[in-house]
Amino acid sequence: MKQRLEFTVNGEKVTIFVDAWRTLQEVLRDELKLKGVKSGCNSGFCGSCTVLIDGRAVKSCLVLALQTEGRDILTIEGLSKDGALHPLQQAFIDHFAIQCGYCTAGMLLTAKALVDENHNPTEEQVREGLRGNLCRCTGYKKIVETVLAYSKGKKV
Amino acid sequence: MRPFAYLRPTSVEETCCMLTEHGEGAKLIAGGQSLIPMLKQRIMAPDYIIDLKYVSELDYIVENGEGIRIGALATHRDVETSPLIRKRFPVLMEMERWLAQVQIKNWGTLVGNLAHADPGGDPAPPLIALGAKVKAVSQRGKRVIHLEDFFEDYLTTVLEPDELLVEVQISNPPDSSGAAYRKETIRAGDNPIGAVAAMVRLEEEKVREARIILGGVGPTPIKAEKASKLLSGASLGALPLGEAARAAAEEADPSSDLEGSAEYKKRIVYVLTKEIVSRAVERALAQGGRSR
Numbered sequence: 001m002k003q004r005l006e007f008t009v010n011g012e013k014v015t016i017f018v019d020a021w022r023t024l025q026e027v028l029r030d031e032l033k034l035k036g037v038k039s040g041c042n043s044g045f046c047g048s049c050t051v052l053i054d055g056r057a058v059k060s061c062l063v064l065a066l067q068t069e070g071r072d073i074l075t076i077e078g079l080s081k082d083g084a085l086h087p088l089q090q091a092f093i094d095h096f097a098i099q100c101g102y103c104t105a106g107m108l109l110t111a112k113a114l115v116d117e118n119h120n121p122t123e124e125q126v127r128e129g130l131r132g133n134l135c136r137c138t139g140y141k142k143i144v145e146t147v148l149a150y151s152k153g154k155k156v
Numbered sequence: 157m158r159p160f161a162y163l164r165p166t167s168v169e170e171t172c173c174m175l176t177e178h179g180e181g182a183k184l185i186a187g188g189q190s191l192i193p194m195l196k197q198r199i200m201a202p203d204y205i206i207d208l209k210y211v212s213e214l215d216y217i218v219e220n221g222e223g224i225r226i227g228a229l230a231t232h233r234d235v236e237t238s239p240l241i242r243k244r245f246p247v248l249m250e251m252e253r254w255l256a257q258v259q260i261k262n263w264g265t266l267v268g269n270l271a272h273a274d275p276g277g278d279p280a281p282p283l284i285a286l287g288a289k290v291k292a293v294s295q296r297g298k299r300v301i302h303l304e305d306f307f308e309d310y311l312t313t314v315l316e317p318d319e320l321l322v323e324v325q326i327s328n329p330p331d332s333s334g335a336a337y338r339k340e341t342i343r344a345g346d347n348p349i350g351a352v353a354a355m356v357r358l359e360e361e362k363v364r365e366a367r368i369i370l371g372g373v374g375p376t377p378i379k380a381e382k383a384s385k386l387l388s389g390a391s392l393g394a395l396p397l398g399e400a401a402r403a404a405a406e407e408a409d410p411s412s413d414l415e416g417s418a419e420y421k422k423r424i425v426y427v428l429t430k431e432i433v434s435r436a437v438e439r440a441l442a443q444g445g446r447s448r
Contacts, residue, residue, distance in 0.1 A: 003162060020162035020205065023192070043193050047259060056233070056262040062192045063263060064185070066162050067209050110259065131344050132257025 007068050009034070010078025018065050025049045025060035028075060036076035036105045040134075047133035050106035051075050057113040059132070076105035079112070088112055088150050095146040099137035107133050111147045120151055157192075158201040166210050168293060171320050176295045178204045179317040185209075186228060187264030189256070190272045214322060217241065223327040228268065228320075232261035245326060247282050247335040247353070254278070256345045270306070271321045273313045273376070276347035280307070281371035282337040284379065285355040288326045292319040300325070304369075307376035333357040334439025336432045339371065340424045342415060348372035349415045350424035352404070354436040358444055362391050363437070368400070368429060373421050374409035382407060383429060392437065401429035 002017035009032060018027050025042075028034045028051065040046035042061050049060045052074040079086045088108060091097070098104050107130065114121060114129040121129065126147045127140075135143065163182075165171040175182060183202035185191055186209060194200045208214065208228060215229035217238045224244055226235060235241055236252035255261060255278045269277045270290060280303065288303045292315055303324070306313050315321060329335070339351035351371035357364045366387035368380040383404035386396050410421035 001161070019159070021157040021159055021195075043196065044189065044260065047257070050259055053263070057259045058263045059259045062189050062260070064162070064188065064192070064205070064207070066164070067185075067188075067207055069164070069210075114258070128253075128344070129258055132259045 003066060005066055005069055007070060008072045010073070010075060020064070020066055022065050023061050024051070024053075024063040024065045024068055024073070027065040028060060028073070034075045034077050038102060038105055040102070045134070046103075046106075047110065048103050048106040050109045050133065052109055052113055055113065055116065057110045057132075074109065076108060079108065086112070088115070088147075091146050091150040092143075095142055095149060097139065097142040097146040099135070099139045103133055103135045103137075107135070107143055111143075111150075115147065115151045121148070123148060126151075157195045158198055160202055160205050163204055163206045164210055165206060165208075166212070168211060168213060168320065168322060171206060171208065171211055172293060172295045172318070174204075174206050175318045175320060178206075182206050182317075184271070184320065186268040187231065187260075188268075189260045189264035190269070190274060208320075219244070223325060226266055226324045226326075228322050229265060230267070231263065231265055232256070232269075233258065235266050236261060244328065245286065245335075247286070247337050248279075251278050251282050251337045251353075254339065254341075254344060267321055267324055270303070270324065271313065271315065273307050273311050274347070275307075275310060275374060275376055276351075276372040277377075278337075278339065278348070278351065278371065280377045281351055281353035281369040282335060283324060283326065284369045284377055285335055285337075285353040285367045286326050286329065287355075287367075288324050290321055291323050291325060292321050294318045294320065304377075304379060310375040329355075329443075330357050332359065332440050332444035334436045334441070334443055336435040336439065338428055338432055340428060350408070350410070350421045350428060352425060352428040352432045354429070354432045356387070356433065356436045356440050358392070358437070358440045361393070362389060363387050363395070364389075366400075366433070368404055368433065370404060370408050370425055372410075373425055378407060378409065380404040380407045380429070387433065392441075395433070395437070397430045397433060400433065401426045404429040 006015045028037045038048035040048035044062045182204040214227040216227040335355040337353040339348035353369045355367045370378040383400040386400040405422040405426040408425045410418045
């Protein structure tokens with residue numbers, strides 16, 4: 001028995017019918033085909049499925065889709081505007097903060113929420129803020145440097 | 157997850173009505189950050205999930221003359237960043253800092269963590285040390301329970317199937333008191349290998365009252381009664397820290413697992429007790445020095 005879900009995804013109002021036991025991650029990936037929402041551990045450890053709900057970073061594998069009724073979801077697909085990368089995305093490229101890329105979508109969204117809330121974080125605050133996102137290439141150093149450089153508005 | 161029916165009440169009254177009707181077959185969800193993994197593993201398979209996220213009357217952190225009340229929808233992040241908490245109960249801010257990670261804290265709730273009753277939960281030890289109470293409501297009425305009497309066993313509380321935990325209540329700390337909490341983990345944000353919370357109240361260069369609570373080293377949070385008693389009445393110049401820490405380690409009841417042997421966890425309790433009691437005393441001294 002599917003239930004109606006009406007929410008906003010990347011700026012667009014969406015109405016779909018979903019099973020009550022589907023997570024937000026499953027609905028975004030499988031129903032809305034937003035494959036930038038990665039599926040890593042599927043149990044809340046890795047952070048690769050991170051999306052923003054009403055501007056706050058949340059692990060979409062740990063949220064029932066129906067719990068987002070009326071809310072505003074941002075996935076990595078919604079971060080660029082009219083084909084132009086978000087400056088934080090560009091900073092990840094410029095500073096070589098991407099290796100295999102699997103964690104990147106989650107890292108970017110967690111980092112965006114972090115900098116939106118704290119415009120000038122310290123290195124410790126960046127590391128603390130990103131500890132819910134695992135990078136199995138262990139490329140943390142570049143990622144932390146990138147977020148710091150971006151928040152200070154520096155160019156490469 | 158096994159299929160279930162999803163219910164979305166918008167008031168406490170409606171929630172209680174649903175709980176009365178579905179009782180044992182229903183499970184409440186707020187943030188669900190502990191519950192959803194269990195549903196995925198089919199450790200739990202309820203027929204009904206009742207979602208509290210739209211019961212907006214439970215979304216609050218408020219102060220009255222006597223203390224602070226934290227509603228069932230206040231997230232860990234709300235608690236961590238609340239100016240009220242920072243001012244009145246900095247130990248809770250300190251506790252939230254190392255709880256899980258920001259994504260979990262943005263969606264998970266403090267009251268939900270208590271209701272879930274994982275003995276590794278961070279909020280319970282400092283809240284018990286502070287003498288917190290929780291309020292449960294059902295169609296039969298409401299009751300206020302001392303948090304130290306709330307936990308019965310692993311994942312088990314005194315709540316009846318028709319009861320909803322609506323808030324935690326914390327009285328303002330007495331003058332010249334201080335509290336501290338710390339856990340030892342493998343990675344930051346993990347569940348504790350061992351955790352210790354302490355609250356001390358000083359009077360004329362003596363510890364008038366001490367409450368030491370252990371987390372993650374037994375099926376429920378543990379009140380280290382012997383350790384607390386050893387410290388009560390002791391003069392600040394000759395605190396029996398080592399003796400109290402040894403007693404606390406004795407009172408811990410850990411099991412060996414991947415994170416450490418039972419013996420190692422007891423050793424962690426010993427080390428943390430010394431550190432945390434000292435920090436609580438320092439804070440009490442700093443607080444007593446302020447004119448109130």
